[in-house]
Amino acid sequence: MERVPILKIGDILLVSIQVDMSDQTAVALQEDLAERIVATGSHGVIIDITALDIVDSFVGRMLSTIASISRVLDAETVVVGMRPAVAITLVELGLSLNGIRTALNVERGMELIGANRADDDHDEFDDGPDAESTASP
């Protein structure tokens, strides 16, 4: 079974998805990522999908699951590198990637995570519901 490598860059974990995700690979990635977030105390996860020609419901669900797992571990997930065609297909398929933030490229994803952490530092109560964040389903 192939494993998707997780790269630590500063406070962020970077995952570049290039292989076709099977059930096993997806579960392994979720487990690896959860372990790495806890081990490194990272506050951000960037998932690069530049190499993906298509994001189907399976991959979309995997991304949502990763974002949810990361969130309860106090890390934010940003999906970057989405191709225009992928975005069009996603909308046509009716997949909205709920709860997932996106950015154009890795650098903007890092800025987004950095900006959010800075915002959080100003908050008195980190645990309170954030009116600006995506509403939970």
Added chain:
Amino acid sequence: MERVPILKIGDILLVSIQVDMSDQTAVALQEDLAERIVATGSHGVIIDITALDIVDSFVGRMLSTIASISRVLDAETVVVGMRPAVAITLVELGLSLNGIRTALNVERGMELIGANRADDDHDEFDDGPDAESTASP
């Protein structure tokens, strides 16, 4: 044909090799990388091989070629994430990855490139031969 994505992070281009490299993929990667170095003016290329179980002479030669191309474009190449078993196999095969610098992980690779750029800044003549660099064949 699969293309290996190239991620720009600050002054560095990051490539994570996860797929089996064919002749075509390798040539495409070299071309893409050369174009991106010129387009972005990056001074460092980090190639992550965490996902590779084996580095044979083909991949070794590809890494050397990438390092050589990058060098003439004024960018330094660092290979990171080599597994212990891969290092052992490389030595057993007699492949020494000439002219390629290595680091344990992406962060150390970035430090290495940053440190070298800082050294270069102290030089009066960047174009002159550098006694410390790997001798040209």
